[in-house]
Amino acid sequence: xxxxxxxxxxxxxxxxxxxxxxxxxxxxxxxxxxxxxxxxxxxxxxxxxxxxxxxxxxxxxxxxxxxxxxxxxxxxxxxxxxxxxxxxxxxxxxxxxxxxxxxxxxxxxxxxxxxxxxxxxxxxxxxxxxxxxxxxxxxxxxxxxxxxxxxxxxxxxxxxxxxxxxxxxxxxxxxxxxxxxxxxxxxxxxxxxxxxxxxxxxxxxxxxxxxxxxxxxxxxxxxxxxxxxxxxxxxxxxxxxxxxxxxxxxxxxxxxxxxxxxxxxxxxxxxxxxxxxxxxxxxxxxxxxxxxxxxxxxxxxxxxxxxxxxxxxxxxxxxxxxxxxxxxxxxxxxxxxxxxxxxxxxxxxxxxxxxxxxxxxxxxxxxxxxxxxxxxxxxxxxxxxxxxxxxxxxxxxxxxxxxxxxxxxxxxxxxxxxxxxxxxx
Amino acid sequence: xxxxxxxxxxxxxxxxxxxxxxxxxxxxxxxxxxxxxxxxxxxxxxxxxxxxxxxxxxxxxxxxxxxxxxxxxxxxxxxxxxxxxxxxxxxxxxxxxxxxxxxxxxxxxxxxxxxxxxxxxxxxxxxxxxxxxxxxxxxxxxxxxxxxxxxxxxxxxxxxxxxxxxxxxxxxxxxxxxxxxxxxxxxxxxxxxxxxxxxxxxxxxxxxxxxxxxxxxxxxxxxxxxxxxxxxxxxxxxxxxxxxxxxxxxxxxxxxxxxxxxxxxxxxxxxxxxxxxxxxxxxxxxxxxxxxxxxxxxxxxxxxxxxxxxxxxxxxxxxxxxxxxxxxxxxxxxxxxxxxxxxxxxxxxxxxxxxxxxxxxxxxxxxxxxxxxxxxxxxxxxxxxxxxxxxxxxxxxxxxxxxxxxxxxxxxxxxxxxxxxxxxxx
Numbered sequence: 001x002x003x004x005x006x007x008x009x010x011x012x013x014x015x016x017x018x019x020x021x022x023x024x025x026x027x028x029x030x031x032x033x034x035x036x037x038x039x040x041x042x043x044x045x046x047x048x049x050x051x052x053x054x055x056x057x058x059x060x061x062x063x064x065x066x067x068x069x070x071x072x073x074x075x076x077x078x079x080x081x082x083x084x085x086x087x088x089x090x091x092x093x094x095x096x097x098x099x100x101x102x103x104x105x106x107x108x109x110x111x112x113x114x115x116x117x118x119x120x121x122x123x124x125x126x127x128x129x130x131x132x133x134x135x136x137x138x139x140x141x142x143x144x145x146x147x148x149x150x151x152x153x154x155x156x157x158x159x160x161x162x163x164x165x166x167x168x169x170x171x172x173x174x175x176x177x178x179x180x181x182x183x184x185x186x187x188x189x190x191x192x193x194x195x196x197x198x199x200x201x202x203x204x205x206x207x208x209x210x211x212x213x214x215x216x217x218x219x220x221x222x223x224x225x226x227x228x229x230x231x232x233x234x235x236x237x238x239x240x241x242x243x244x245x246x247x248x249x250x251x252x253x254x255x256x257x258x259x260x261x262x263x264x265x266x267x268x269x270x271x272x273x274x275x276x277x278x279x280x281x282x283x284x285x286x287x288x289x290x291x292x293x294x295x296x297x298x299x300x301x302x303x304x305x306x307x308x309x310x311x312x313x314x315x316x317x318x319x320x321x322x323x324x325x326x327x328x329x330x331x332x333x334x335x336x337x338x339x340x341x342x343x344x345x346x347x348x349x350x351x352x353x354x355x356x357x358x359x360x361x362x363x364x365x366x367x368x369x370x371x372x373x374x375x376x377x378x379x380x381x382x383x384x385x386x387x388x389x390x391x392x393x394x395x396x397x398x399x400x401x402x403x404x405x406x407x408x409x410x411x412x413x414x415x416x417x418x419x420x421x422x423x424x425x
Numbered sequence: 426x427x428x429x430x431x432x433x434x435x436x437x438x439x440x441x442x443x444x445x446x447x448x449x450x451x452x453x454x455x456x457x458x459x460x461x462x463x464x465x466x467x468x469x470x471x472x473x474x475x476x477x478x479x480x481x482x483x484x485x486x487x488x489x490x491x492x493x494x495x496x497x498x499x500x501x502x503x504x505x506x507x508x509x510x511x512x513x514x515x516x517x518x519x520x521x522x523x524x525x526x527x528x529x530x531x532x533x534x535x536x537x538x539x540x541x542x543x544x545x546x547x548x549x550x551x552x553x554x555x556x557x558x559x560x561x562x563x564x565x566x567x568x569x570x571x572x573x574x575x576x577x578x579x580x581x582x583x584x585x586x587x588x589x590x591x592x593x594x595x596x597x598x599x600x601x602x603x604x605x606x607x608x609x610x611x612x613x614x615x616x617x618x619x620x621x622x623x624x625x626x627x628x629x630x631x632x633x634x635x636x637x638x639x640x641x642x643x644x645x646x647x648x649x650x651x652x653x654x655x656x657x658x659x660x661x662x663x664x665x666x667x668x669x670x671x672x673x674x675x676x677x678x679x680x681x682x683x684x685x686x687x688x689x690x691x692x693x694x695x696x697x698x699x700x701x702x703x704x705x706x707x708x709x710x711x712x713x714x715x716x717x718x719x720x721x722x723x724x725x726x727x728x729x730x731x732x733x734x735x736x737x738x739x740x741x742x743x744x745x746x747x748x749x750x751x752x753x754x755x756x757x758x759x760x761x762x763x764x765x766x767x768x769x770x771x772x773x774x775x776x777x778x779x780x781x782x783x784x785x786x787x788x789x790x791x792x793x794x795x796x797x798x799x800x801x802x803x804x805x806x807x808x809x810x811x812x813x814x815x816x817x818x819x820x821x822x823x824x825x826x827x828x829x830x831x832x833x834x835x836x837x838x839x840x841x842x843x844x845x846x847x848x849x850x851x
Contacts (some may be wrong), residue, residue, distance in 0.1 A: 032720070034697065034699075034718040035698065035699045035718075064486060086573070092634075094632060094634055094635045094709065094711055095709050096634075097709075098702070098708065098709045113699075126531055162596070162597060163596040163597060165594060165596055165597060165599060165716060166589050169590060169716060169718075170592050171588035171589075171596055172585070172587065172588060172589055172715075172716070172717025172718060173717065173718075190547050207519070207686050207687075209519050209633075209685060209686055210686065259633055260634075261632035261634040261635055261711060262632075272461070273461060273462075274461060274555050277523075283523065284519055284520055284522075286522075286686065290714075291590065291597075291716060292594050292596065292597030292598065293461070294597065311635070352802075352807070363795045399632065
């Protein structure tokens with residue numbers, strides 16, 4: 001039986017571990033903290049615009065476990081976002097982790113929590129093992145790096161405003177350590193408009209009970225609220241700081257979603273608790289993450305150079321998924337992780353890696369991103385299926401559709417139906 | 426003539442009480458808080474007045490320093506719930522910071538948030554000024570150190586399991602700095618059973634929404650209740666230790682308290698997430714505090730200051746100690762010390778002598794009793810609380826156990842002490 005080691009237990013790493021296990025490999029998943037699902041603890045939204053297609057394609061490709069699990073913890077459906085994201089599905093982010101853990105464990109994956117990989121052992125372009133913080137070596141036939149690109153503390157000190165105590169929890173569990181970098185592979189970071197390294201988090205989360213009771217009730221009923229920011233507080237100059245991806249609507253309004261345990265505030269990640277309290281109905285607000293409400297954590301610091309099969313450049317048996325592969329967001333992180341895990345299993349079975357055909361949205365998306373990431377502009381903007389350049393492309397090329405039958409037909413015609421569900425060797 | 430200035434370091438309940446009391450006495454009171462929020466440990470404390478704690482609070486009111494208690498009573502979430510046979514009032518942690526800000530403002534205290542005092546200037550045993558991390562100098566006629574005893578980061582790394590990301594938020598706002606220690610007062614700490622310094626918390630907090638619907642509705646209705654811990658999860662090696670510190674029931678039960686923001690789980694401070702989720706109703710639990718997950722806590726009780734019964738720091742003429750640093754943790758215990766420290770700081774700032782409270786009052790006796798213990802030994806392992814243990818028993822022995830506010834106010838009045846800490850000096 002081939003052995004696959006996945007480093008990083010966010011949605012991408014869990015997806016990779018699941019896909020490799022389904023392909024027949026013996027899989028070990030290493031996670032630095034005491035919880036799986038990584039930064040998805042504050043995600044809460046999916047299915048917006050092109051994400052809808054990605055989620056359905058995953059199902060027909062034979063890897064619908066996570067989209068289905070998310071479906072089961074619905075809070076609100078059919079929500080319209082101010083930037084024209086339609087049919088957004090909002091789920092209870094607080095219930096995601098136990099579900100994901102159950103799925104991964106049921107597939108036979110060995111899950112090691114509070115187990116931090118710190119180094120790799122390699123021979124030429126082959127990774128032989130990863131080294132753990134306690135010195136143990138975990139050997140494998142192929143490896144997947146899903147360690148993300150957030151923090152650690154030194155990064156937030158250098159390029160942000162210090163550790164703001166975010167969900168990545170570096171102080172308690174140690175900094176992210178990327179396997180691609182440790183193996184000597186090249187990574188790059190996103191640059192802000194002013195040339196600074198990394199992205200500043202755009203969203204923060206608030207304790208729901210600290211909102212005015214009527215506001216909380218409205219939020220829980222509607223799922224999403226768009227509350228105009230008092231005009232003297234609107235600061236459009238923060239557009240670049242907040243990534244510049246979405247419309248300026250996000251700077252002039254408090255776009256609040258109910259994601260279960262907390263309320264998510266998107267687009268105003270730079271605002272402090274003290275500033276927020278000047279908004280009517282926010283007088284007592286307390287920011288849940290980042291706990292030291294200031295600016296935000298620094299992300300997108302380590303994107304690996306990879307091909308459309310998610311193999312890291314220069315390595316035979318090292319793959320990557322999620323933010324490490326340049327793909328954040330629930331569905332893109334999951335899909336890139338699944339492809340990476342599946343290809344790690346193929347690699348261990350001495351099969352050529354799978355590249356998803358460009359006739360389906362995920363195939364086109366990954367190929368487009370592979371090309372795009374070769375340019376500075378592409379690297380610095382990134383690609384999302386719900387908004388921005390790639391969403392425009394999906395509409396133009398017709399890859400966006402809300403017709404599920406059409407999505408199934410495309411996957412079938414591409415010969416990909418159930419591809420991730422097949423045992424390989 | 427310029428107003429006498431009292432500088433209070435630390436914006437927890439005791440620092441707030443000290444600043445309000447000093448301001449009422451006629452001084453210009455300045456409250457310096459390291460973080461962006463008032464209330465300190467009170468941000469996740471929430472249980473008030475169980476057992477004989479109400480005696481301390483009512484005495485403080487009769488003595489003229491009840492503002493903090495009155496503010497907390499204005500945001501009660503649950504009144505007189507029964508937890509482990511203790512009558513507890515629970516205030517709403519959602520509103521505590523803003524409520525305290527209003528109380529401080531109403532008393533005319535000048536509040537400086539994100540102002541961490543790190544340096545002192547001393548001349549001939551007298552403090553002259555403190556300076557914040559950003560270089561702002563606060564000269565004063567008298568000072569109160571209410572900076573607490575937890576952490577900071579370096580202690581949690583040395584004596585704990587590293588930073589657990591607690592609400593003290595040293596990482597961002599910087600470590601607690603003890604002004605008294607800086608001024609040369611000396612420092613005592615708690616010792617754990619294994620001989621290492623500090624103490625570890627007994628509680629964690631979880632998001633209410635991550636509990637089962639049944640537990641959530643019980644919390645809403647009852648405010649607080651005990652749940653038996655499944656037999657397999659009970660740590661029998663620690664049973665005796667927990668029993669001695671907090672009672673037999675806490676060794677086998679988790680007390681769940683709705684504190685507004687989150688659900689506080691008392692008695693399972695040592696539980697990791699995977700054990701926690703084995704308790705019925707906790708299957709999807711998510712830990713809010715400490716943010717770094719369950720099992721480990723911040724190191725606390727690291728910085729008690731030797732002090733007189735007037736709460737004046739030994740050897741420093743115009744520095745008073747409030748809150749946990751007096752050797753008396755607990756909301757009520759710490760806060761009443763803040764009232765006395767603030768009043769005495771104002772007295773000294775006006776050129777008067779500080780006062781002690783007589784041992785016929787519970788506050789006066791508790792301060793003196795703890796003072797004797799601190800003078801006799803460095804070993805502060807015996808907790809002192811008006812709610813349980815040695816001091817609870819002593820209050821009963823001394824006949825200081827009548828919880829009727831009218832009786833308590835009458836007792837203080839008979840001693841001629843009504844409003845003694847609330848009066849204006851000029």
